[in-house]
């Protein structure tokens with residue numbers, strides 16, 4: 001697939017319509033794309049990133065369609081193999097030099113064995129000329145990995161933002177003004193990939209906002225014809241503001257924890273609090289991650305199993321801790337038979353989440369009137385914090 005996105009600027013990426021899983025972890029309900037772009041200047045030709053190696057044939061065909069014989073520079077914004085994987089082939093076949101920052105060059109050396117002599121190292125803010133077109137490199141560390149950067153095409157005002165602003169979204173609409181669906185997919189991507197770096201992201205967004213941008217061309221998903229849409233969405237997601245929303249993640253083996261969770265949901269709803277409930281046994285972790293982006297409160301529901309949390313709950317807690325959501329309040333509810341220590345376990349597993357822990361509610365066996373009272377008190381505490 002070749003698509004012109006500006007004069008002498010072309011999308012030459014690959015669409016992976018039915019890929020189901022990314023990083024052997026993240027479900028892809030709408031497949032994904034690996035975006036690569038050719039920029040033809042009057043003097044030099046540059047390629048922005050490459051594609052996932054298994055899409056080599058499609059990618060090489062795209063270059064053939066544009067009759068590309070020589071590439072002067074292959075810009076590597078990010079060393080992860082879904083973008084860098086074919087750089088070696090581009091160097092070999094088209095005589096390209098790899099243009100990237102020092103950190104990325106180190107990764108390219110260790111991860112895909114790119115040789116030092118094939119690399120031109122650039123500094124933050126440095127520019128290279130392609131004749132009538134100029135590329136400016138802007139370092140945006142932790143817009144996935146520590147080396148990740150973005151490239152700005154000055155004359156056409158296009159930001160090649162790499163994973164930043166990306167979405168795992170295979171669609172024939174390679175360029176979009178921005179639909180509700182695209183924003184949903186971009187939020188999912190933010191939640192899964194960018195949320196752990198919410199704090200360093202603030203500086204990066206400030207840097208990007210200083211540019212005059214007409215189009216954002218990320219490395220996954222559609223090109224934005226309305227950059228403001230996604231920049232404003234990111235600003236909201238990375239801000240410290242939370243929404244009146246409670247995310248409940250639970251498992252229950254014999255319905256005891258489930259009864260507690262169901263009561264809590266109903267009581268919170270009665271009080272006007274929005275609830276997102278996940279029985280996590282077969283949950284899509286992307287759906288959980290999306291709900292964590294803006295939620296004020298996270299509630300963990302677990303039965304006691306072998307003196308600790310249920311192992312599936314442990315997996316979910318590990319994920320929450322790794323994603324570092326901006327959650328302000330945390331609650332724990334659960335049922336036990338004879339004893340154990342899941343409260344302390346959960347607290348220690350959530351050390352990255354700087355949230356206030358509300359009074360946990362644990363019940364021996366099936367919930368009784370005393371248990372309901374405690375849950376009602378917890379619901380009031382959550383509602384007070386959310387609705388004030």
Ligand SMILES: Cc1cc2nc3c(=O)[nH]c(=O)nc-3n(C[C@H](O)[C@H](O)[C@H](O)COP(=O)(O)O)c2cc1C
Pocket residue numbers: 251252253254255256257258302303304305306307308335336337338339340364365366
């Ligand atoms: C495999 C298994 C291991 C358990 N281990 C413990 C334990 O270590 N400590 C404890 O207090 N209860 C333990 N229990 C009992 C449950 O925590 C208790 O029955 C609880 O009410 C189950 O809640 P649920 O109906 O929400 O699954 C265990 C139950 C099972 C099935």
